[in-house]
Amino acid sequence: MKRLISLLLALSTVLAACGGNSAATPAAGGLPADAAAVAADRGLTADDVYAALKTYTPSGQLDPYIMFASGGQGGQVLVIGVPSMRILKLIGVFTPEPWQGYGYGGSSDAVLEGGYMPNGDELTWGDTHHPNLSETNGDYDGQFLFINDKANARLAVIDLRDFETKQIIKNPNAINDHGGAFVTPNTEYVIEGPQYAAPIGWEYATQAEYKDKYRGLITFWKFDRAKGRVDESKSFQIELPPYWQDLCDAGKGPSDGWFFCNSFNTELATGGAEQGLPPFEAGTTKNDTDYLHIFDWKKAEQVFQAGKAEMINGIAVIGLQTAIDENILYFAPEPKSPHGSDVTPGGEFIVVGGKLDPHVTIYSFDKIQQAIAAGGLDKDAYGVPVIPLDKVMEAQVELGLGPLHTVFDDKGYAYTSLFLDSAVARWTLGGPYASKHPEEPWTLVQKLPVQYNIGHITAAEGDTASPDGQYVVALNKWSIDRFANVGPLLPQNFQLVDISKTGDQMKVLYDMPIGMAEPHYVQIIKADKLKPFEVYPEVGWNPETMSVDPNAITTAEEARVERNGKNVEVWSTVIRSHFTPEWVEVNAGDHVVWHLTNLERTRDATHGFTISGYNINLSLEPGETQTIEFDANKAGTFSFYCTEFCSALHLEMIGYFLVKP
Secondary structure, eight states: OHHHHHHHHHHHHHHHHTTOOTTSOBOGGGOBHHHHHHHHHHTOOHHHHHHHHHHOOOTTOOOSEEEEEEOBTTOOEEEEEETTOOEEEEEOSSSOBGGGTBTSSSTHHHHHHTTSOTTOOOOOOOOBOOOEEEEETTEEEEEEEEEEETTTTEEEEEETTTTEEEEEEEOSSOSOOOEEEEEOTTSSEEEEEOSSOBOGGGOOOOGGGHHHHOBEEEEEEEEETTTTEEEEEEEEEEEEOSSEEEEEEEOOGGGTTEEEEEEEOTTOOOOOGGGTSOOHHHHTTOSSEEEEEEEEHHHHHHHHHTTOSEEETTEEEEOHHHHHHTTOEEEEEEESSEEEEEEOTTSSEEEEEETTSSEEEEEEHHHHHHHHHHOOOEEOTTSOEEOOHHHHEEEEEEOOSOEEEEEEOTTSEEEEEETTTTEEEEEEOOGGGGGGSSSOTTOEEEEEEOSSOEEEEEEBTTTSSSOOOSEEEEEESOOTTSSOOOSSSOOEEEEEEEOOSSSSOOEEEEEEEEOSSOOOOEEEEEGGGOOOOSSOSSTTEETTTTEEOTTOOOSGGGOEEEEETTEEEEEEEEETTEEESSEEEEETTOEEEEEEEEOOOSTTOOEEEEETTTTEEEEEOTTBEEEEEEEOOSOEEEEEEOOSOOSTTGGGOEEEEEEEO
């Protein structure tokens, strides 16, 4: 308690000098009596007070960082402020989301349909894992966000001008996608890896045919930045052996043009415990090492453009033998059961942690190039050249149990999540980073306990060429005793960690429950890099085309209903607190096309639109135009109303949709 009072006294002096709360009653030494009473009553320690000051964000003050988190089985993306750890938005991606009217009648229906199965079967949920921000020269540029769907091998593109999903693509040859969505340094490509091997194109094959017919498959989706869309015609895939490819990272600086992915199940285990065979968890962990996959993606691009690929289900696939013959693919042994291949900010090293090895292994890109140039490499069972570990390893650092994923800061430190230890390990980089910190290179500096079972980890801009430092976030799988009991299904726990000081001074600042599925991975960007719209640029803006919609109207006088046989077209305006027209009458069986334009130009003047009984719900932001299309297959009297509380007369903002029998 003496330590607490000393800290509070020091803080009170600072607050007084800065013109603190003059209305508060001062206690002895100038400490506000109410603050001292709160601290004493709650038993707060000096560390508690420090954490509160580091994370408290007064009303009206904005966070300097924005965190994008995958939404796990919810299929969405979470937007979170840092250090306040306040959820700012949920972005609808693979799962319909009613607040935004995503998937309930507007243009987003077509976006979702883009990710359906080739035969048209609906996919209305996703398992989002790895959000990745677009990059320019290896740094986040704040323009786009990409996210994968592990369950269904899909990729989504989110435009950060309005934080809305613009495109969903279903991979035509892969059924799973865990290793996505990682970008090259200038967002030329978005990389998608499958994880679980399967026959290419989901063809049927038994487990007995695993070695010959099952394959891995990595996809290079070509991104057209000007259009804000993936160009499938310029995208390609590379066939791989049936190891389970996992997480990837792009080289930068000296390693630009190369890509690195870890893998597991080099054992080619097929499961079958019910038949007396080794179960997957045993069969996939027999070997002492797995394979780091090393790709020359610029060479692969040249091979694809030269026509040396086979078209399978509408996309070009570079065959495994071609990848070997054209010197595109190499392997190097890595710690068993790895989960993360993370390139240092300058691109000199690749860090790999193996869940069943207490070390992280650091690979030198320069040594990789020397080994490739020297030649004489052995091959794996499929003919892929394998570079010996001692030829490419720069260092190993023993950290603890269950190392997974690694991120970096601006002081030459690396941070690795330790799943089994439930800790964040801070350790020093060597080489060009050795002068940035006071400790010896390649040494463990601190293990900070977190609660509990940390999976991924992130740092402020920690995946870029110029990390910021300041904060790490631990993405913990279990919360157990951290929060109120809300039943057997508990929230995940994001813990904000202060990394602003060197040495062993890391501190946990904040516990944040995530009670909406299981986030897997996040990225943190400086808030001032994001340039989102405050309102759409012009009245009549179509968020799908990012241009004025030809069916938009700009005045209530233009609102109308037109009939052409059994087709009825409606043009409506929306403004506080009125729809025009208020009556729309059709006949049962009519096909209805309804255009709605929000005329507002005031920030946050959003309106909603729903027709009761018709499963239609739109969110119309200021200036937005949306079009819904449906059959009037239910006769009766239906209200339509604004779902977003918009004004004092919000409840009066209604109309009637009359369907004559």
